[in-house]
Amino acid sequence: MRLLVTGGCGFIGSNFIRLVLEEHSEDEVLNLDKLTYAGNPENLRDVEGDPRYSFQQGDICDADDVGKAFAWNPDMVINFAAETHVDRSITSPEDFVKTDVLGTYRLLEQVREMGVRFMQISTDEVYGSISEGSFSEESPLQPNSPYAASKAGADLLVRSYVRTYGIDAVIARSSNNYGPYQYPEKVIPLFVTNLLEGRRVPLYGEGRNIRDWLYVRDNCRGLDLVLRSGQSGEAYNVGAGQEKTNLELTRAILEIMGKGEESIQNVPDRLGHDLRYSVETSKIKALGWSPRMDFESGLQRTVQWYRDHAAWWEPIKSGEFRRYYAEKYGDI
Ligand code: NAD
Numbered sequence: 001m002r003l004l005v006t007g008g009c010g011f012i013g014s015n016f017i018r019l020v021l022e023e024h025s026e027d028e029v030l031n032l033d034k035l036t037y038a039g040n041p042e043n044l045r046d047v048e049g050d051p052r053y054s055f056q057q058g059d060i061c062d063a064d065d066v067g068k069a070f071a072w073n074p075d076m077v078i079n080f081a082a083e084t085h086v087d088r089s090i091t092s093p094e095d096f097v098k099t100d101v102l103g104t105y106r107l108l109e110q111v112r113e114m115g116v117r118f119m120q121i122s123t124d125e126v127y128g129s130i131s132e133g134s135f136s137e138e139s140p141l142q143p144n145s146p147y148a149a150s151k152a153g154a155d156l157l158v159r160s161y162v163r164t165y166g167i168d169a170v171i172a173r174s175s176n177n178y179g180p181y182q183y184p185e186k187v188i189p190l191f192v193t194n195l196l197e198g199r200r201v202p203l204y205g206e207g208r209n210i211r212d213w214l215y216v217r218d219n220c221r222g223l224d225l226v227l228r229s230g231q232s233g234e235a236y237n238v239g240a241g242q243e244k245t246n247l248e249l250t251r252a253i254l255e256i257m258g259k260g261e262e263s264i265q266n267v268p269d270r271l272g273h274d275l276r277y278s279v280e281t282s283k284i285k286a287l288g289w290s291p292r293m294d295f296e297s298g299l300q301r302t303v304q305w306y307r308d309h310a311a312w313w314e315p316i317k318s319g320e321f322r323r324y325y326a327e328k329y330g331d332i
């Protein structure tokens with residue numbers, strides 16, 4: 001199979017490409033990535049020499065860049081490329097609308113023309129917040145942040161292209177991922193690297209919000225399965241069933257790192273902050289997937305990865321990130 005992967009230099013995309021190259025010896029991958037602040041070629045340095053892997057720098061919103069990538073003749077296209085950080089979508093939504101909606105549209109147009117299979121990497125956030133129970137794939141989309149709304153817009157476009165033009169497409173909606181190579185603006189790598197730097201961790205509000213933590217390798221196995229076995233026109237939730245409040249998560253990180261509660265800095269809450277995400281996963285389980293990593297082991301492993309890879313995250317935190325972060329909190 002020839003897989004065109006967009007956004008492969010980000011966190012999940014790079015883990016996905018590594019998994020495909022390891023587990024499917026016949027597959028070839030072309031990675032189309034704009035290299036925004038979140039895209040980092042270092043994430044794939046170890047596979048760069050693999051003859052089955054190639055890279056094209058380009059923007060999924062640009063018809064020429066997309067056309068060039070499709071000229072490689074992929075069998076399947078997997079769209080990870082997106083603006084992904086909820087806080088940034090609250091302060092500057094425009095790039096989210098552009099990449100997450102218009103970019104998906106550009107890809108869909110080429111998919112329609114070339115008749116290849118398409119997979120949209122969506123998120124559990126498109127359903128909005130749920131205080132009890134879990135969302136199924138049939139639940140209405142009720143996004144609450146500009147990020148989630150842009151992702152929901154893309155999902156609806158995919159649905160419309162299946163219904164209207166008969167394209168072959170699936171959607172995956174995953175819960176919060178964690179693990180190696182996650183950009184340190186997201187809560188787990190932010191908190192772990194702050195503690196390694198001797199800083200405090202900025203906990204929003206009272207830390208009551210709940211997220212379901214899914215180890216990135218487990219997510220990538222699920223996405224790979226949906227890509228190859230999912231039914232066209234269907235969406236598949238991917239979740240680990242490992243829900244934690246942010247305070248529980250923070251305390252677990254502090255304990256692993258031998259730090260006390262004085263390292264917590266309570267900061268003003270995120271605007272429109274969704275209380276809880278939770279997805280029902282019987283549909284992907286029926287395809288034969290289940291998560292393997294329990295939260296405690298996954299968190300230990302993740303903390304150790306950031307301890308061992310300061311050379312990966314230190315340059316990020318001293319660059320664009322430091323300016324972004326200083327604007328938010330000063331120097332905590
Ligand atoms: P990320 O921010 O780490 O990486 C995004 C990648 O997309 C970067 O390499 C970036 O350079 C690239 N990109 C951005 N705009 C682009 C454009 N216009 N053209 C080409 N490339 C572009 O993101 P992530 O956390 O790895 O998320 C990947 C996908 O998974 C996203 O679609 C996101 O919505 C979805 N998702 C993420 C999570 C999570 O917990 N991280 C959970 C569910 C779904």
Ligand code: DAU
Nearest residue numbers: 084085086123124125175176185186187202203204209246
């Ligand atoms: O649910 C899937 C989504 O998970 C993905 O679609 C998004 O791309 C990804 O960014 C993530 O969104 P969240 O907003 O849930 O992740 P984030 O790491 O930004 O925040 C997780 C929780 O931690 C959230 O309730 C806000 C809180 N938080 C976050 C940061 C960055 C803090 O308390 N302090 C922080 O500094």
